[in-house]
Amino acid sequence: MTAILLDGVSAHYGAVKSLDDVSFAVEQGGRVGLVGESGSGKSTLCRLLVGLRLPSGGELSVFDRPVADHLRTDARQFRRNVQLIMQDAVASLSPRMRIRSLLQEVITIHSLPADETWRWIETLTARLGLPNSVFERYPHEISGGQARRLAIVRALALKPRIVVADEPTAGLDVSVQGGLLNLLIEIQRELSLTYLMISHDLRVIRRVTGRMLVMYLGQIVEDGETEALFRKPAHPYSAALLSTNAAHAPGKAGQPIILHGEIPSAINPPPGCRFHTRCPVAQTRCKTDPPSLRRLPDNRSVRCHFPYSLSFA
Amino acid sequence: MEKPLVQIRNLELSAATGRGEARILRSIDLDIERGSILGIVGESGSGKSSLANAIIGLPAGNTSKLSGEIVLDGVNLLSLDESGMRALRGSRVAMVFQDPMTALNPLFSVERHLVDVIKRRFPAVSRADATGRALAALEAVGIADPGLRLASYPGDLSGGMRQRVLIAMALLAEPDLLIADEPTTALDATIEAQIVSLLSDLKARLSGSILFISHHLGLVARLCERICVMYGGTVVELGDTAAIAAAPAHPYTRALMACMIDDQVSDAPLMFIPGEVPDPVAPVQGCIFAPRCAHVVEQCLRVAPQLRDLGASRKVACHRAGEIA
Numbered sequence: 056m057t058a059i060l061l062d063g064v065s066a067h068y069g070a071v072k073s074l075d076d077v078s079f080a081v082e083q084g085g086r087v088g089l090v091g092e093s094g095s096g097k098s099t100l101c102r103l104l105v106g107l108r109l110p111s112g113g114e115l116s117v118f119d120r121p122v123a124d125h126l127r128t129d130a131r132q133f134r135r136n137v138q139l140i141m142q143d144a145v146a147s148l149s150p151r152m153r154i155r156s157l158l159q160e161v162i163t164i165h166s167l168p169a170d171e172t173w174r175w176i177e178t179l180t181a182r183l184g185l186p187n188s189v190f191e192r193y194p195h196e197i198s199g200g201q202a203r204r205l206a207i208v209r210a211l212a213l214k215p216r217i218v219v220a221d222e223p224t225a226g227l228d229v230s231v232q233g234g235l236l237n238l239l240i241e242i243q244r245e246l247s248l249t250y251l252m253i254s255h256d257l258r259v260i261r262r263v264t265g266r267m268l269v270m271y272l273g274q275i276v277e278d279g280e281t282e283a284l285f286r287k288p289a290h291p292y293s294a295a296l297l298s299t300n301a302a303h304a305p306g307k308a309g310q311p312i313i314l315h316g317e318i319p320s321a322i323n324p325p326p327g328c329r330f331h332t333r334c335p336v337a338q339t340r341c342k343t344d345p346p347s348l349r350r351l352p353d354n355r356s357v358r359c360h361f362p363y364s365l366s367f368a
Numbered sequence: 369m370e371k372p373l374v375q376i377r378n379l380e381l382s383a384a385t386g387r388g389e390a391r392i393l394r395s396i397d398l399d400i401e402r403g404s405i406l407g408i409v410g411e412s413g414s415g416k417s418s419l420a421n422a423i424i425g426l427p428a429g430n431t432s433k434l435s436g437e438i439v440l441d442g443v444n445l446l447s448l449d450e451s452g453m454r455a456l457r458g459s460r461v462a463m464v465f466q467d468p469m470t471a472l473n474p475l476f477s478v479e480r481h482l483v484d485v486i487k488r489r490f491p492a493v494s495r496a497d498a499t500g501r502a503l504a505a506l507e508a509v510g511i512a513d514p515g516l517r518l519a520s521y522p523g524d525l526s527g528g529m530r531q532r533v534l535i536a537m538a539l540l541a542e543p544d545l546l547i548a549d550e551p552t553t554a555l556d557a558t559i560e561a562q563i564v565s566l567l568s569d570l571k572a573r574l575s576g577s578i579l580f581i582s583h584h585l586g587l588v589a590r591l592c593e594r595i596c597v598m599y600g601g602t603v604v605e606l607g608d609t610a611a612i613a614a615a616p617a618h619p620y621t622r623a624l625m626a627c628m629i630d631d632q633v634s635d636a637p638l639m640f641i642p643g644e645v646p647d648p649v650a651p652v653q654g655c656i657f658a659p660r661c662a663h664v665v666e667q668c669l670r671v672a673p674q675l676r677d678l679g680a681s682r683k684v685a686c687h688r689a690g691e692i693a
Contacts, residue, residue, distance in 0.1 A: 092556040093527075184642060198644070199412065228411035228583065228645070229627045233638030255557055258629035262638065299561040311561040316512065317526050318556075 057119055058083045058217055058249040059104065064113035066099050066273075070322045073099040075273045077113070078348065081266075083216070084247040086240075088260035088281060090296065091270030094318045097253045098142070100270075101219045104251065105139040106130075117217065135165050138215040142222045142253075144203040148194040154205060155190040161212050172212060179208045182238050184231075199226050204235060211242055217249045224259055236263055257300035261285050269293045272329045273321055275348060279355035289357040291334050291365035298367035312367055328360070336364045372399035373544060373577050374423065379436035381418055381601075390648035392418045394601040394656070396436070397675060400545065405571055405578040407592030407609070409585050409624075413645045415601040416581045417466075420547045423579070424463050425453040440545070459489045462543035466550040468530035472522040478533055479518040482506070485540045505536040508573075510566055528559035535566065544576040550583070567591060585624060589613055594681075597621045600646040600656040603675055607682035617684040619692065620657045655687070663692045 059081040066074035074096045081087050089097050102108045103115055106122050115122050117137060125133035141147040148157055162172050180189065183204045189197060197205070203226065210218060223239065224232040240263060243250055254260050260267055260281065267284055269277040269292065277290040288294040295312040314333045319325055325332050331341040340360055348358045381393035393415045400406050410416040421427075423438055425445060438445040440460065445453065465471040472481060482502035486493055493501070499518070506514035509532040522530060531551060538546050548567065552560040568591055571578065582588050588595055588609075595612050597605040597620065605618040616622040626639045643660040646652065654669040655661070661668065667687050675685045 092558060184644075200644075226412075229585070230411060230624060230641035233627050233629075233640030234642070235640075237637045237640070256629075257557070262629050262634075296557060299557045311565070313561055313565055314558045317528055317559065 056083045057081070058085070058117065059251070060114070060116040060119070062114040064103065064110045064115050066096070066103060066108065067111045072273055072321050072324065074103075074110070075324075076348075077273075077275055079268060079275060079278055081249055081251065083249055084243075085266060086243060086250045086252070086264045088264035088267035089251060089253045089270065090255070090257065090260055090267060092318050094272065094321060095270040096273040096321075097270055098221060101139060101221050101251070101253065104217070104219050105137050106133060107139075131165065135213050136215050137217045137219065138210040138213060140206055140210045140218065140220040140223050142225055144206040144226075145194060145199060147206050148202055150194050152193075153190070154192055154194070154197070157194075157205075158190070158209060158212060161209055165213060167213070175214070176208060176212050179211055179238075179242075180204075182241075183208065184234060200228065200231055203227055207235065207239070214246060215248065216246075217251070218243075220250065220252045222253055222255065224254065224256060232259070239263070257285075257297060261300075269296065272318060272324055274329060274358060275356075276330065276358045277356065278348070279353075279357075283353070283355070287363070287366070289351060289355055289362040290330075290359045291336050292330050294365040294367055295335075310367075312365065328358075330359075334365075336361065370402055373402045373440065374398075374400040375437070375439045376400075376419075376423075377437040377439070379419070379422065379434070379438060381415070381422060381432060381434050383432040385649060388649045391652075392432075392601050392648055393422065394652075396601075396603055398596060398603060398606070400577050400579060401594075403575065403577060404594065405580060405592045407588035407595045408579065408581045408598060409583065409588050409595060410598035411583055411624075411645060413600070413648070414598040416583075416598050417549055418601075419598070420463065420549050420579065420581055423545070424457055424461050424547060458485060458541050458543075460543055461545045461547065462538040462541045464531070464534045464538050464546070464548040464551045467554055468527055468534055469554070471534055472530055474522050476521070477518065478502075478506070478520050478522070478525075481533065481537055482518075482540060485537050489541050501540060502536075505540050506533070508539065508570075509533075509536045510562070511536075526559075527555055528562065531555060531559075531563055532566070535563075535570070539570065539574070542575070545579065546574065546576060547579045547581070549581045551580075552587070553582070553584075564591060585628060597624070600652075601648065602656055602685065603683075604657065604686070605684045606675070607678075607684075608680070611680065611682060617678060617682065617689040618657075618686050619661050619663050619688075623660075623662070655685075663688055 057080050062078050064074060064077045091097050103110055106126050109123055158176055162169055185204055252264060264281050267281045268275050271292050277293045285297055288297050295314045298312040316333050319332060327343045328341040328346050331337040346358050346360050348356050350356050376396055376398040379393055379396040382389050382391045408416045422434060479502055482505060483498045486498040486501055503514050506517055511517050511532050552563045580592055592609055595609050596603055599620050605621045616625055623641045641660050646656055654671055655673050658664045658668040673685045673687045675683045677683055
């Protein structure tokens, strides 16, 4: 079953072209990573997937039905099935409610069986190493790391089928992120969930996801198997981004590919290839002729006229 | 051997909270050598930012108490009054903050920010000369079109550009000590790579020392000659980067390195350190890391380990360092 399908999706809001011509499909049970800089459209894409916004063009389907359709006929069911873990965990917990009420609210809204769901919630909190006393606290009384874990508990409490996680480990110390990622992977396997995970931490993406999408300025520039992509990125932007990862390992001598300049404005994206203004290997054609996302023989899609022309040590 | 630029001795910081007294820094002893770059690594709550703020004399709040010594070139900074401290800040000690979005005044142009630093540090410099220096500083930190950017306001700049402006301001002061507190945490990966490469280039051109604070061990290892690992307001390990990377002596450093996700393809569960960081209000007996340590023995629960010398300018606060491998 196709869990998520996007075909030529665009999201133009006013003058801002947040997404342009985004196409990909995810089968049920897949773990997909989404990487790219701020302004690349990752968060907009998340909002579209969970139905917080509608695309301004193209086709967006979840479980083989357009999202707009779901929202019209079975919005509550759809929201239960497709959960978003927000980037700012503390802000996602209402400050005036105890944690117990925050979780109870989920049960009430979705008319879930209370006893069974609470047992599931307690299993999750225990597996995340949270003490039961946390239920009686207010959000300001818990640490950022605990808030992060509770936001995940709240999303998984519903036993959703798709989880869109926007930076699920942001702000977490490295000493605790491993435990949280282990749980996310275990639950995904147990319930055969579909994950779409955004992270700026490329090591997390490499370890957790089987496939990844690289975004730049509102477009997917590369789509392929995570490990293959890390080993040999086809798009010059992927190569630069992944090189920063390699260079950060202690005791390793890898030098990052330094890109000059910054991501251009989404109001007025560069003509031709959107990346040509920062691309170290851009050629004349790239300045005028916009590449389309095309399939390469090695099971990969790339939006570049000259794939594999930039590599890193 | 030349005396260190900064000698921190028995530095204690505590703050009154609704639940009791929180101990934020516990008996810190640390030297910052001249012309060196020292990295401080620690997780949230380890006290690394509090240490930076203490050095530059930013109070942690009305209810906080600071004791001990921070000696910069023979002067104990804790004995200075506010005007004495102000004379030092932005001239001998400068800081690049974590959040470039809030560290600049939105109503002042980039030129005003830079020229203010020069006028304060070098009052004799003429206005025209100051503008020239400001321009050169923007160039040095890799800002494209520096002439145009002088007239920009912070709101016109991206996060990466703002951080470059802050670094330019810090450089113009020609400080003896530059403190960079998580200077790349708020930035994107490719911009972070730019800033790290900038800092690493500037290292050679700065006559002073740099204190680089980060939660990112890999980043610190890349940039710094020496590393100081903090946990729960204490220094647990100190030494040359290469030596620590090759063989961490403290169980916490070791666990932290094990938690870093490596590049190996693996289905094995990820490593983590069970438990939570210590509550600064709770009393501590014995070693502060003992509740989470995999190598804990009875002595650890009773006696707090002192930072002891392992030779080769390596120090560790662990009873069992050397016997565990």
